[in-house]
Amino acid sequence: MQKFVCDACGYIYDPEQGDPDNGVEPGTAFADVPADWVCPDCGVGKDEFSPA
Amino acid sequence: MTQKLTAVKVADGVYWVGAIDWEIRNFHGYLTSRGTTYNAFLIMAEKVTLIDAVKGPFFEELMARISSVIDPSKIDYIVSNHSEMDHSGCLPEVAAAVRPEKIFASQQGLKALGEHFHEGLDVVGVQDGQVLDLGNDKLSFFETRMCHWPDSMVSYLHGPEVLFSQDAFGMHLASAERFDDELDDRPMARELAKYYANILMPLAAPIKKALAKLTGSGLAFKLICPDHGPIWRSHFPRVLELYQRWAGSFRTRKAVVVYDTMWQSTRKMAEAIRDGLSSGGAKAVVMPLDSSHRSDVATEVLEAGALLVGSPTINNQMFPTVADVMCYLQGLRPAGLIGAAFGSYGWSGESTKLLSAALDAMKVEQVAEPVRVKYIPTAEDMEACRELGATVARRLAQAYPDRA
Numbered sequence: 001m002q003k004f005v006c007d008a009c010g011y012i013y014d015p016e017q018g019d020p021d022n023g024v025e026p027g028t029a030f031a032d033v034p035a036d037w038v039c040p041d042c043g044v045g046k047d048e049f050s051p052a
Numbered sequence: 053m054t055q056k057l058t059a060v061k062v063a064d065g066v067y068w069v070g071a072i073d074w075e076i077r078n079f080h081g082y083l084t085s086r087g088t089t090y091n092a093f094l095i096m097a098e099k100v101t102l103i104d105a106v107k108g109p110f111f112e113e114l115m116a117r118i119s120s121v122i123d124p125s126k127i128d129y130i131v132s133n134h135s136e137m138d139h140s141g142c143l144p145e146v147a148a149a150v151r152p153e154k155i156f157a158s159q160q161g162l163k164a165l166g167e168h169f170h171e172g173l174d175v176v177g178v179q180d181g182q183v184l185d186l187g188n189d190k191l192s193f194f195e196t197r198m199c200h201w202p203d204s205m206v207s208y209l210h211g212p213e214v215l216f217s218q219d220a221f222g223m224h225l226a227s228a229e230r231f232d233d234e235l236d237d238r239p240m241a242r243e244l245a246k247y248y249a250n251i252l253m254p255l256a257a258p259i260k261k262a263l264a265k266l267t268g269s270g271l272a273f274k275l276i277c278p279d280h281g282p283i284w285r286s287h288f289p290r291v292l293e294l295y296q297r298w299a300g301s302f303r304t305r306k307a308v309v310v311y312d313t314m315w316q317s318t319r320k321m322a323e324a325i326r327d328g329l330s331s332g333g334a335k336a337v338v339m340p341l342d343s344s345h346r347s348d349v350a351t352e353v354l355e356a357g358a359l360l361v362g363s364p365t366i367n368n369q370m371f372p373t374v375a376d377v378m379c380y381l382q383g384l385r386p387a388g389l390i391g392a393a394f395g396s397y398g399w400s401g402e403s404t405k406l407l408s409a410a411l412d413a414m415k416v417e418q419v420a421e422p423v424r425v426k427y428i429p430t431a432e433d434m435e436a437c438r439e440l441g442a443t444v445a446r447r448l449a450q451a452y453p454d455r456a
């Protein structure tokens with residue numbers, strides 16, 4: 001599955017790991033991450049992520 | 053008499069060459085009551101290396117301290133661990149004066165320094181874990197992204213086992229002494245917590261990763277040299293423990309009551325809430341905003357279990373001082389707080405609703421409906437405030453029975 005990188009801080013969203021600390025189960029594709037999810041490291045929104 | 057600015061030897065071949073800012077009180081909105089230092093370090097290896105620069109106006113102080121050890125033009129390498137301007141402000145001047153063979157920064161640092169100084173600086177980006185050969189010693193770089201900025205990295209000198217940790221483990225505290233064991237513990241503990249609360253609180257996730265990276269590296273740390281405040285020579289294990297605790301949102305039976313007032317009604321409510329908190333066994337910290345700085349509120353919130361916010365209504369809004377603190381606290385993203393809103397009003401009374409929404413935005417769990425009082429609190433109103441304090445105290449006692 002496609003990884004996505006935060007343009008602001010460099011955090012990488014890896015669908016295989018998800019972001020369980022913030023309610024995103026492992027195995028969740030970036031497209032299926034809730035719209036109000038923010039970068040767990042720097043707080044910017046989903047729209048500031050690009051395909052890694 | 054002219055003051056002589058000299059370097060301080062901190063380990064074999066390692067010198068502190070930073071600057072002491074006794075005067076600063078406003079560090080981008082953070083009340084630095086005890087001033088600060090901008091630390092920079094000179095490594096006298098075969099390849100002479102400068103770790104970090106200082107804030108712009110302190111260029112001459114930095115150069116004077118370097119000159120007390122070596123002719124600055126003998127510096128081969130400069131390492132920029134963090135591109136924020138309190139550490140990079142005079143980097144272009146230093147580079148022009150020193151003409152180093154190379155300037156190193158993380159990959160994100162390379163970008164950030166370019167975006168600060170544009171064409172002015174020639175920087176080489178290093179990879180996470182990369183080792184730089186200094187001839188008779190080695191310097192390793194570890195990315196610590198978002199501790200404090202995307203560019204942040206730390207450097208480790210293998211010979212004397214020194215970690216140059218940039219903002220991490222730092223504090224704003226100006227002193228003539230350079231080491232932790234030469235300073236009073238209490239102000240140091242306070243400033244360490246204040247720094248964490250105001251600079252690092254929103255970065256819990258990357259901090260946990262960085263701490264795991266450092267503790268899992270198998271490296272020994274004899275000396276930790278942050279970019280602000282004392283060098284850790286004796287108390288670092290305690291600092292590490294505190295960072296683990298804070299990154300894990302450690303909370304206690306403390307409640308912070310923050311408010312402002314127009315005609316003393318919201319103040320009276322705050323006093324009744326404090327009464328309820330105290331009689332319920334919670335520790336109450338009352339912070340009237342005409343005399344409390346937002347950065348001190350953040351410090352109190354760091355280990356608090358509850359946040360109660362009060363504001364009168366002025367022109368259909370909450371008080372601007374309260375809005376300031378709520379905006380600031382929301383950005384710091386404290387996790388796991390309970391709380392409530394309260395306030396007095398004359399005729400329209402929007403403040404408590406606005407505060408309740410602001411607490412929601414901070415993900416503070418509100419334990420009761422806001423207490424809202426018209427003009428002057430009656431005896432029943434004061435009782436309702438006491439009851440609110442008591443409710444919060446009960447919840448805190450359940451959540452943290454052994455953390456008074």
Ligand SMILES: [Fe+2]
Binds near residue numbers: 134219
């Ligand atoms: Fe910084």
Ligand SMILES: [Fe+2]
Binds near residue numbers: 136138139219279280
């Ligand atoms: Fe800094």
Ligand SMILES: [Zn+2]
Binds near residue numbers: 006010041042
């Ligand atoms: Zn980010």
